[in-house]
Amino acid sequence: MTTENKGKGTSRRSFLTGAAAMGAGAVTATVAKGAGPDPLIAEKQAWAMATGDGVDATPYGLPIRFESDVVRRNVEWLTADTISSINFTPIHALDGTITPQGCAFERHHSGAIELAKEDYRLMINGLVDTPLVFSYADLERFPRVTRTYFCECAANTGMEWAGAQLNGAQFTHGMIHNMEYTGVTLRTLLEEAGLGAAGDLADKWVYVEGADASSNGRSIPMEKALDDVLVAFKANGEALRKEHGYPVRLVVPGWEGNMWVKWLRRIEVTAQAIESREETSKYTDTLANGVSRKWTWVMDAKSVITSPSPQAPITHGHGPLVITGLAWSGRGAITGVDISLDGGKNWQKARLAADGQDKALTRFYLDINWQGEDMLLQSRAHDSTGYVQPSKAQLREVRGLNSIYHNNCIQTWHVYPTGEAENVEVS
């Protein structure tokens, strides 16, 4: 059965070694012309005769088995073990802007813990009028908001500073997801505890920490805390997944993912930044001269072409080709995306699937007629503050090679006449 083949997906290795050659791929992927009637049409198929599953077969559905290759993956050599590690969203295989929870990247510092709603407590203490403790049920009684934001790990694309390294958009850009969150604004909770005791709020902070063994504490300026930070308990309409902080996580729009504390257990109003391990020894960006930037919270504007890309090669032969990708900015909304087919010599405007939303992913498309020409594909994002995504050379000029975090450079995919693609760097 033809469909059986699809289930296995195309292994990158077999593709690159030529086992799945252009010709063979093209036959299965395109309706053959002039070769007689298509048996899928001319012959009766089993699924058109027998019955399928009943409504009681799948109380909670997972993707059909043919999509089993669309999963999170990790890079084993990156970290000492998988408990304090990261995996990557399969962005090369997704479209639209909302990331399904089940394949949205995970980053844990002491593993994903199981915390029941009944066992959940959230404390607000420090410079507040009345230190408070909330249960999960309490949180559901505050006025609620629903908003969509991207969450990007500061280390996304971090392995690419010194050169093109990982061969796939999932691995170079997959430390990102975009979900519709429902919860309570942090402002609402802080006001419930009362901020009179904090005095002048302009130089105050909130320190947030999780209930897991790492606690992953971070300091957030009061200005941001009162602006758009959410205490969220639903994502994409349903409860947060365990790996994303069930039952409650912090959402810090536009700012690095490490601050989006999962299993949120405490919010402390402080007179100073705590300078925890996650905001000193990590998540600080060392420049070429050895001086390090700290408090680099905002995620700069960035984009990547998700298809074609190394894990999503062109398999349909010449003719119409959809180039698509994602763009985002932690400073505001995406206002435009440019695409180059020739490594940045010439650019054209991509079509945005919808107007850019504040601090959320934007999908873009460029429809071209590909005749097998060699392409050096790039995308370049513009945001509502006038910021334009820089080239790798421009970034290195300011920051050197040792920053680890905040690599928002323009990505290049080399698309070969065979339709295969490779992560490359260009002059």
Added chain:
Amino acid sequence: MSKYRNLALTTAMATLMAATPAFADKMGLGRPALPEEIAAWNLDVSPNGDGLPVGSGDVMTGEEVFAEHCAVCHGDFAEGVDNWPKLAGGMDTLDHDDPLKTVGSYWPYLSTAWDYVHRSMPFGNAQTMSVDDTYAIVAYILFSNDLVDDDFVLSNENFLDVEMPNAGGFIIDDRETAEKHFWNPEPCMSNCKDSVEITMRATVLDVTPEEEGADAAAAQAEPVQVAAAEPAPAALAPAAATAAPAAPAIDMALAADGENVFKKCKACHQVGDDAKNKTGPVLNGVVGAKFGHIEDFKYSKPLQEMAEAGAVWDEASLTAFLTKPRDYIKGTKMSFAGLKKEDDIKAVIEYLKTFQ
């Protein structure tokens, strides 16, 4: 003043100020936090020493505590094992390629080290270090970095006197000035370069993981062929009862539960065909094996001594060890606190039996 720059700073501050005095009506939800509750959770320590409890610890004590609880990952001299963080060394490397960032070479505040050790370490057994032991460990880390002498005693009294070498090595996010030229809404659109050359290719490195998810799943689904474990020879270990005459068939359902429990062990131990020694030895064949059965793994002295005396890992000794590792083998390098539930121990042993 604001702690960070923002293009929309004036607007944001205006909103903030306008909203500050007129707080909304309270909802009356939640309840006041009790002082004991705040004390239990409010553990963070600030650079100025706020939150630091009274106590002290010296370098020599720190060396012992470190060897027992930290060295398994961070090395006896804080030099780091495998990919685990190095805590010492790296002085003057921050402006080199691949700088070595340690507590000594990079961390700007000592409070961060104290806070992190006290609240989040040891990995897999967090929040178990006493206040004095934490002072001792931090003193030892300072010593490992040649920042204090071996007779140094760290306490809440002298904590702020310790000078961290890289304290002045940080600047606040300056992207909006240093990278002002990235705000350029009208970038070049055509003929922007004379030529474009490929300067680097990812496939040359070949470090990208294979995509064999489907194949791996298929392999796992195959029935596991398990040979009955050899009857263990009589063991000397006190908890080792008479060895079972013939190992019964493996309870695969229980082993499946054990696979879940084994997640707690995975940070340090591997099993299966490609298993390698990590911070702990490979556990293939451990059930029924003599103590110290992995030849190229460096076991703790006490474990080696028990091995020489002929001790064997049977269900009784494994159960005793997994219940309280440090009680069963005094001086074991395994920093794991132990499994609390008897069912978990049974399950994980059953799981280990499937790797012979």
